[in-house]
Amino acid sequence: MTEPDAVSLDPASMRKQYRAEGLAEADLAASPVQQFARWFQQAATEGQLFEPNAMIVSTADAEGRPTSRTVLLKQFDERGFVFYTNYDSRKARDLAENPHVSLLFPWHPVARQVIVTGVARRTGREETAAYFRSRPHGSQLGAWASAQSSVVAGRAALDASYAELAARYPEGEQVPVPPHWGGFRVAPRAMEFWQGRENRLHDRLRYVAEADGGWRVERLSP
Numbered sequence: 001m002t003e004p005d006a007v008s009l010d011p012a013s014m015r016k017q018y019r020a021e022g023l024a025e026a027d028l029a030a031s032p033v034q035q036f037a038r039w040f041q042q043a044a045t046e047g048q049l050f051e052p053n054a055m056i057v058s059t060a061d062a063e064g065r066p067t068s069r070t071v072l073l074k075q076f077d078e079r080g081f082v083f084y085t086n087y088d089s090r091k092a093r094d095l096a097e098n099p100h101v102s103l104l105f106p107w108h109p110v111a112r113q114v115i116v117t118g119v120a121r122r123t124g125r126e127e128t129a130a131y132f133r134s135r136p137h138g139s140q141l142g143a144w145a146s147a148q149s150s151v152v153a154g155r156a157a158l159d160a161s162y163a164e165l166a167a168r169y170p171e172g173e174q175v176p177v178p179p180h181w182g183g184f185r186v187a188p189r190a191m192e193f194w195q196g197r198e199n200r201l202h203d204r205l206r207y208v209a210e211a212d213g214g215w216r217v218e219r220l221s222p
Contacts, residue, residue: 018111018196023203025217032191032207032215033078036114039107039193040076047110056104057083059094067094073103074131080187081116082123084131086148087180093149095120101186111196116188123183132177140175141165192220 029035043052053073060066067090075082081103085092095101103116132140145162152158169175188209195203204220 018198018202022197023193023195023205025205025219028193028205028207028217030215031078032188032193033076035193035207036076036191039112039114040105043105043107043110043112047107049107049109052105052107054105055081055083056106057091058102058104059091060098060100061094062097064098067091073105074183080118080185082183082185084128084181084183086143086146086178087122087182088150089148091149092184095184101184103186113192113194115192115194116186117190118186118188120184120186123185125177125182128182129177131183132181137169137171137175141169143178143181144175197222 029038040052043049051072054070055073056068057071058066058068069091071083071085071091073081073083099119099121101118101120103114103118105114105116107113132143135143141162144165145158188207190206190208192204192206197203200222202222204222206218206220207215208218210216
């Protein structure tokens with residue numbers, strides 16, 4: 001028997017009309033990272049997004065089997081986009097086999113998306129340690145307590161691991177940086193800026209890296 005609520009929630013009938021104003025080539029910044037900084041600030045201040053730094057990280061293993069997950073962006077500059085993870089996790093294992101990665105920032109409330117494609121490389125240990133020290137004490141312990149992406153017996157086992165670490169390293173005591181934990185920096189090779197428009201005629205402008213270090217801009221059909 002079909003639930004009444006399930007009948008009323010028809011994905012095919014869910015539609016929103018996007019904004020009239022768009023994104024023109026003349027409006028773009030000189031580099032994609034500068035353009036990202038502009039949109040990121042707008043998403044964080046004007047868009048009132050819950051976590052504007054949340055991004056969908058898509059990786060594939062050596063055989064091309066993809067997986068995606070939401071990760072928080074922690075730094076960006078002209079060198080690339082940085083996130084942190086357990087180096088034994090599924091995403092890190094994928095990147096060890098295949099460093100090509102896609103980052104998607106889904107800023108739905110402002111009808112915008114940014115898609116970054118590039119190559120991921122591990123950050124240096126000094127950079128990783130500096131960020132680790134800035135994390136809340138509980139998050140530092142969590143990096144040790146969780147063998148990310150591995151099968152765990154149950155929630156109780158995870159909580160017990162955390163409790164043991166909390167007793168070993170109470171608040172105020174320095175937690176060592178886990179050797180299996182650190183950052184990845186994604187150096188962009190292309191970045192697409194998507195602006196929702198009326199009648200599904202969206203603006204899609206993509207920066208593509210050139211051999212001389214510059215960028216060319218392409219307009220894609222929506």
